[in-house]
Amino acid sequence: MIQKPRGTFDIMPEETPLWQYIEATARNTAALYGYKEIRTPTFEATELFQRGVGDTTDVVQKEMYTFTDRENRSFTLRPEGTASVARALIENGRCSDTLPLKLYYMINCFRYEKPQAGRSREFYQFGVEMYGAADAAADADTIGVANSIIRNLGITDVSLHINSIGCPNCRPAYRLELYNYFKAHEDELCDTCKSRLETNPLRILDCKSPICSKIGEGAPKSIDHLCPECADHMDKLKNHLDEMGIEYEIDTNIVRGLDYYTRTVFEFICTAIGAQSTVCGGGRYDGLMKELGGPQMPGIGFAMGITRLILAMKACGSVPDTCNFPSLYIAPMGKAAQCKASGIVSKLRSKGVYAEYDLVGRSLKAQMKYADKTGAFFTLIIGDSEIESGKAILKNMKESSQQEIDLNDINALMKAIGYEV
Numbered sequence: 001m002i003q004k005p006r007g008t009f010d011i012m013p014e015e016t017p018l019w020q021y022i023e024a025t026a027r028n029t030a031a032l033y034g035y036k037e038i039r040t041p042t043f044e045a046t047e048l049f050q051r052g053v054g055d056t057t058d059v060v061q062k063e064m065y066t067f068t069d070r071e072n073r074s075f076t077l078r079p080e081g082t083a084s085v086a087r088a089l090i091e092n093g094r095c096s097d098t099l100p101l102k103l104y105y106m107i108n109c110f111r112y113e114k115p116q117a118g119r120s121r122e123f124y125q126f127g128v129e130m131y132g133a134a135d136a137a138a139d140a141d142t143i144g145v146a147n148s149i150i151r152n153l154g155i156t157d158v159s160l161h162i163n164s165i166g167c168p169n170c171r172p173a174y175r176l177e178l179y180n181y182f183k184a185h186e187d188e189l190c191d192t193c194k195s196r197l198e199t200n201p202l203r204i205l206d207c208k209s210p211i212c213s214k215i216g217e218g219a220p221k222s223i224d225h226l227c228p229e230c231a232d233h234m235d236k237l238k239n240h241l242d243e244m245g246i247e248y249e250i251d252t253n254i255v256r257g258l259d260y261y262t263r264t265v266f267e268f269i270c271t272a273i274g275a276q277s278t279v280c281g282g283g284r285y286d287g288l289m290k291e292l293g294g295p296q297m298p299g300i301g302f303a304m305g306i307t308r309l310i311l312a313m314k315a316c317g318s319v320p321d322t323c324n325f326p327s328l329y330i331a332p333m334g335k336a337a338q339c340k341a342s343g344i345v346s347k348l349r350s351k352g353v354y355a356e357y358d359l360v361g362r363s364l365k366a367q368m369k370y371a372d373k374t375g376a377f378f379t380l381i382i383g384d385s386e387i388e389s390g391k392a393i394l395k396n397m398k399e400s401s402q403q404e405i406d407l408n409d410i411n412a413l414m415k416a417i418g419y420e421v
């Protein structure tokens with residue numbers, strides 16, 4: 001048997017209603033904040049992620065699905081959405097549109113990671129990106145979108161962690177101080193962090209190994225090394241969040257794994273879902289657009305993993321009953337009745353009623369069992385005598401009551417099954 005690739009998953013019909021519910025909640029909430037959807041290709045030139053996400057990141061160094069096409073060009077299945085959105089805005093000449101530009105996306109992403117609960121190789125993200133607003137109010141507004149989606153999904157067991165990792169003015173000095181600190185502990189660091197020391201010492205701060213975390217506790221904090229502008233930005237963000245009633249904690253270990261971030265970084269963490277507890281991660285990236293060949297333009301955004309949202313909803317008991325049951329199931333006896341049923345059902349469907357009838361020639365008993373299994377609210381049994389008289393018995397499956405209806409009066413039938421006509 002051919003199996004799906006490791007780290008991918010099928011979403012079966014009983015699960016899709018929950019996915020659709022989450023997607024609809026995210027879309028509707030983002031729309032309230034003025035975001036519009038953008039769709040970009042599933043694969044892009046590899047260089048986009050090397051330059052955008054950053055050469056020294058784990059994503060680019062170890063996790064990309066990169067291939068060459070028949071003309072020997074290097075492409076990569078998108079590991080995330082931010083770089084693609086920036087590319088699309090530049091390429092489509094949208095950087096001079098009225099600001100801010102507010103875009104959201106619902107995408108599948110690909111990263112070659114070790115699969116575990118909440119971490120897969122193909123995964124789904126809902127993300128938003130806002131361009132052209134440098135003020136801390138934009139950071140708060142963006143965090144507000146994520147917070148509203150998470151709350152609207154009923155996820156309560158979650159905390160918002162924020163940090164500032166500075167800007168090109170203040171980060172080099174901080175980075176050097178951090179380098180010197182970790183250099184003194186080099187022998188104790190895990191192998192990954194030993195190599196991070198030279199390329200990206202900030203990443204050592206979010207290493208999960210107990211020894212590296214312990215060493216990290218004594219490390220200099222970016223928040224204590226901000227230039228006056230970055231410090232002011234952070235203060236303003238806190239004021240906005242306080243005003244908006246959004247609770248947060250300053251977490252100096254939030255450094256994020258992608259290179260494009262400047263100043264604000266944040267994560268929503270739900271510890272109830274295990275090791276992969278970040279349901280949403282994001283931050284400001286004021287240099288990305290320029291890095292990719294566009295104008296200097298500030299940006300901020302986030303992305304949330306749909307599987308992690310599902311785990312969090314399950315942990316919080318907030319999975320809604322999204323099942324869709326047929327309003328009516330028609331059980332025909334014989335070919336003429338089946339033909340009559342097809343006519344009734346198609347009229348009902350054209351008026352927006354979910355109705356089904358037997359297509360596989362089951363016995364009446366088996367049909368009633370099937371109707372029960374689908375959760376149908378009403379059933380209608382039609383045979384030759386019903387067709388002749390034009391009357392049939394409509395059974396209410398929930399209340400075990402019944403009434404006679406006119407088979408040729410669709411409006412009366414709709415009323416009888418609870419619809420306004």
Ligand code: HAM
Binds near residue numbers: 128279280283307
């Ligand atoms: P990220 O932190 O790499 O950021 O991913 C965002 C979210 O995607 C994570 O918090 C997690 O919920 C989900 N996620 C990431 N990797 C996996 C995986 N292997 N399996 C399941 N879920 C996963 C970004 O991707 C940035 N582009 C976010 C952003 C947008 N920053 C600014 N704008």
